[in-house]
Structure formats: C-alpha cells, structure tokens
Amino acid sequence: xxxxxxxxxxxxxxxxxxxxxxxxxxxxxxxxxxxxxxxxxxxxxxxxxxxxxxxxxxxxxxxxxxxxxxxxxxxxxxxxxxxxxxxxxxxxxxxxxxxxxxxxxxxxxxxxxxxxxxxxxxxxxxxxxxxxxxxxxxxxxxxxxxxxxxxxxxxxxxxxxxxxxxxxxxxxxxxxxxxxxxxxxxxxxxxxxxxxxxx
Amino acid sequence: xxxxxxxxxxxxxxxxxxxxxxxxxxxxxxxxxxxxxxxxxxxxxxxxxxxxxxxxxxxxxxxxxxxxxxxxxxx
Numbered sequence: 219x220x221x222x223x224x225x226x227x228x229x230x231x232x233x234x235x236x237x238x239x240x241x242x243x244x245x246x247x248x249x250x251x252x253x254x255x256x257x258x259x260x261x262x263x264x265x266x267x268x269x270x271x272x273x274x275x276x277x278x279x280x281x282x283x284x285x286x287x288x289x290x291x292x293x294x295x296x297x298x299x300x301x302x303x304x305x306x307x308x309x310x311x312x313x314x315x316x317x318x319x320x321x322x323x324x325x326x327x328x329x330x331x332x333x334x335x336x337x338x339x340x341x342x343x344x345x346x347x348x349x350x351x352x353x354x355x356x357x358x359x360x361x362x363x364x365x366x367x368x369x370x371x372x373x374x375x376x377x378x379x380x381x382x383x384x385x386x387x388x389x390x391x392x393x394x395x396x397x398x399x400x401x402x403x404x405x406x407x408x409x410x411x412x413x414x415x416x417x
Numbered sequence: 418x419x420x421x422x423x424x425x426x427x428x429x430x431x432x433x434x435x436x437x438x439x440x441x442x443x444x445x446x447x448x449x450x451x452x453x454x455x456x457x458x459x460x461x462x463x464x465x466x467x468x469x470x471x472x473x474x475x476x477x478x479x480x481x482x483x484x485x486x487x488x489x490x491x492x
Contacts, residue, residue: 256492257485283447291450298489299450302482310478345425348432368424368431373442373478388441388476395435395475402432409433416426 220245228293232284243277249294250276250301257302263309272308276301310372319379323365344402344412351401360394363387434474445472445479453486 221241223231231242250273258264280297287296352361359380366376377387402412420428452469455462462470473480 253489257489286447288447288451290448291454295450295454295486295490296447299446299453299482299486302485302489303446306478306482306485341425344429348425348428364428365420367477368420368428370477385441385443392435392439395432396437398428399432399435412429413433414429416422416429 220248223293225287225289225293229284229287232281246280246294246297247273247277250298253294253298254301254305257298258305258309261309263313264305268305268308272301272305275308276304279304307372307374311374314372314375317371317375319362319366319371319376322369322371323362338416341412341414341416344407344414345416347402347405347407348398351398351405355397355401356394360390360397363390364394364398367391431475434471436471439475440468440472442472442476442479445469445476446482449473449479449483449486453483453490457487457490 223242223245228242228246231238232246233239234242251269254272254276255266255269276297280300283300287293352364356364362380363376367373373384373387376382377384380387382390399409403409448466448469452462452466452473455466473483
C-alpha cells in the first residue's frame with residue numbers, strides 16, 4: 219500500500235538513506251507506472267513493454283531535479299510531469315529517428331503557389347509575405363528549425379541532427395519567430411491582421 | 418511540396434503568439450504542474466505563471482505533455 223506523504227515528506231524521504239528512501243522510491247515507482255500507463259494507453263505508438271524503462275528513466279531524472287522542486291504543486295503532479303516528458307521524448311525520438319531533417323526541410327520549399335495549399339484571397343498577401351521573409355530574413359539554421367517544427371518533427375531529433383540541444387533549439391526557434399513577426403510588421407501586417415483562419 | 422493549410426495556420430498562430438521574452442521547455446516543465454492544478458480547478462492564472470500559458474501556445478510538445486498531465490490529474 220502506498221504511504222500518504224505531503225510534499226516535504228516526499229522530498230525528505232527521497233533525500234534520506236536506507237529504508238525510508240527505498241520505501242519512497244518504491245511508492246513513487248508504483249504511482250508513475252499507473253500514471254504513465256493511464257496517460258499513454260490511448261497512443262498508438264505506446265506498448266506496455268516500454269513502461270518499465272520509462273519509469274526507471276523518469277526516476278533518475280526526478281531524483282536529479284529534486285532541488286528544482288519549488289513546492290508550488292503537489293509533488294506527485296510535478297514528478298508525473300517529468301515522467302510524461304521522459305516518456306514522450308522517447309516516443310517522439312522513435313517516431314522521427316529515421317527521418318532526415320535535411321530532406322524534410324528541403325522538401326518544404328518556399329513557394330506558396332502549389333494548388334493544394336493555395337490560400338484564400340484574404341490571407342494570400344500575408345502568406346506571400348511570410349514565405350518571402352522566411353526565405354530572405356532568417357538564417358539557414360533558423361529556417362531549418364522553424365520549418366521542421368511546423369512539420370511536427372520532434373525537437374530532440376532536430377537538435378540531434380543539428381548537433382545541438384533542445385533548449386538551444388528553442389532559442390533558435392524563438393529568434394526565428396521573432397524575426398518573422400518583425401518582418402511581417404515591417405511589411406505592414408499587424409498581429410491583429412494575421413489573426414485569421416486560412417480556409 | 419509546400420506547407421499545407423494547417424501548417425500555414427500553425428505558422429501564423431505561433432508567430433502571432435511570439436513574445437520578446439519567453440521561457441524554454443525546461444523552465445516550463447518545472448512549473449507546469451502548478452499551472453495544471455490551478456487550471457483544473459478553474460482558479461485564475463497568476464502573473465508569475467503567464468509565461469507558462471504563453472509557452473504552451475507556441476510549443477507543441479510542451480502542450481501535448483500538458484494535455485496528458487491534465488488528463489492524469491482529472492482521474
């Protein structure tokens with residue numbers, strides 16, 4: 219049976235030695251097993267045989283991050299968020315590991331004229347400006363990250379293929395979005411104007 | 418191949434939501450539990466957590482993880 223603990227008791231037990239820590243680890247492992255299985259069971263890319271590894275990797279990351287717990291949520295909520303990150307990162311990695319970033323981005327191109335993607339008359343000028351700015355104002359790295367993210371490629375996999383990290387990648391993506399936003403503003407489009415639905 | 422309509426829409430949406438200062442995915446991860454608990458009980462999001470809300474708008478992966486966390490908390 220899982221012992222009831224408040225946040226401080228969880229932290230104290232996990233930082234202790236001996237049986238107290240073992241009991242807390244065992245309880246946390248059990249809760250993560252149930253939590254992750256519940257969270258992931260409807261995903262087509264999840265199989266039960268992955269669960270033990272996900273939980274083990276999660277426990278390692280949770281223990282390594284204990285000093286970052288700010289006691290502003292339930293400890294179990296915080297730990298589950300980390301476990302979900304660990305599990306989804308692995309599932310995304312498996313899904314995207316055989317996809318070439320170079321090919322994905324090269325295939326995207328910057329021409330807005332393809333018939334199947336031709337937007338309606340209202341959004342056409344904004345879309346054209348967006349393509350122009352992506353092609354001319356962004357660095358190659360910024361363009362690559364932005365387009366790969368829009369295509370849904372996993373950030374970890376983009377980072378791996380670019381020899382970078384997820385957080386460094388986020389900075390590149392942020393810079394790209396900022397440049398694009400500034401470019402659209404310079405071209406006369408306010409954020410309100412491109413709050414549109416492309417039909 | 419060009420960007421599809423949903424991809425063009427996504428591009429415009431994330432650019433519109435972009436802010437000069439944003440948090441990254443690791444900062445989001447450390448605070449998203451608090452955000453999810455407050456959101457679930459319908460409490461207003463304090464100023465200090467607005468950056469989480471913004472990050473979830475522009476980051477598909479953190480949003481996907483947040484939705485799973487919400488589902489877990491609901492049960």
